[in-house]
Amino acid sequence: MAPITIWGRASSSNVMKLLWLCEELALPYERIDAGGEFGRTRDPGYLAMNPNALVPTLVEADGFSLWESNAILRYLAATRAPGTAFHPADPRARADAERWMDWQLASLNAPMTPLFIGLVRTPSEKRDAATIAAARDRTEALWAIVDARLTDRSFMTGEALTLADIALGVYVHRWFALPIARREMPALAAWYARLLQREGFREHCAGTLA
Numbered sequence: 618m619a620p621i622t623i624w625g626r627a628s629s630s631n632v633m634k635l636l637w638l639c640e641e642l643a644l645p646y647e648r649i650d651a652g653g654e655f656g657r658t659r660d661p662g663y664l665a666m667n668p669n670a671l672v673p674t675l676v677e678a679d680g681f682s683l684w685e686s687n688a689i690l691r692y693l694a695a696t697r698a699p700g701t702a703f704h705p706a707d708p709r710a711r712a713d714a715e716r717w718m719d720w721q722l723a724s725l726n727a728p729m730t731p732l733f734i735g736l737v738r739t740p741s742e743k744r745d746a747a748t749i750a751a752a753r754d755r756t757e758a759l760w761a762i763v764d765a766r767l768t769d770r771s772f773m774t775g776e777a778l779t780l781a782d783i784a785l786g787v788y789v790h791r792w793f794a795l796p797i798a799r800r801e802m803p804a805l806a807a808w809y810a811r812l813l814q815r816e817g818f819r820e821h822c823a824g825t826l827a
Contacts, residue, residue: 621693624651624663625672630787631686632673633822638690638783640817642697687718690780702777713774717781721788728755729788736795737826753797760792764802771811778815786812787822794826 623639623646625632632648639646651657652672659670666682667674675683675692683689694704705711732752735744763785766773773781789809792799812818 620678621646622676623648624674626650626652629672633787634686634783636821637817702779714779714781717773718784721784725759728752764805767804767808790823
């Protein structure tokens, strides 16, 4: 398959997902800084690839471009790893992983975003304590769902790492790294420890919060 270029800053959670998958699949890629302090996302050339002015954007050598991080994960798995745990041939197995990817976007992002922004990217004197507390409580309730899911399995859909783990793994690192009180969730903590054993996760997802 053609070499790929990933546009997006390394500190973006959505870019982290792609970089981790590339490491898992041993895919060569070039990453170009964009977004945040690097700008570029409102340049005409970038908007032609991604009219949302967000990161990441995937570009292949033939000019094909794709945005939305979970769509890119699915595309890379389908084109580079068909028939593996990342893109199972069985529709039910594939849907089992993909529902957690959708859940990350539809449910987990909503409280995790104000929690992370409030505690990491907002000066202490400007933080909204009530908003942060409400986001923490909602996020904890959602992680409890994942904890229950993991009580009888090593990864989100069984004994192999899938796209479900990649979509959620970036955020579980933030959950455990944020300076907040957390109730004990043994299965969630054990899953996080297993993710930390993977080189791609350690390199791209488990660094300093920024």
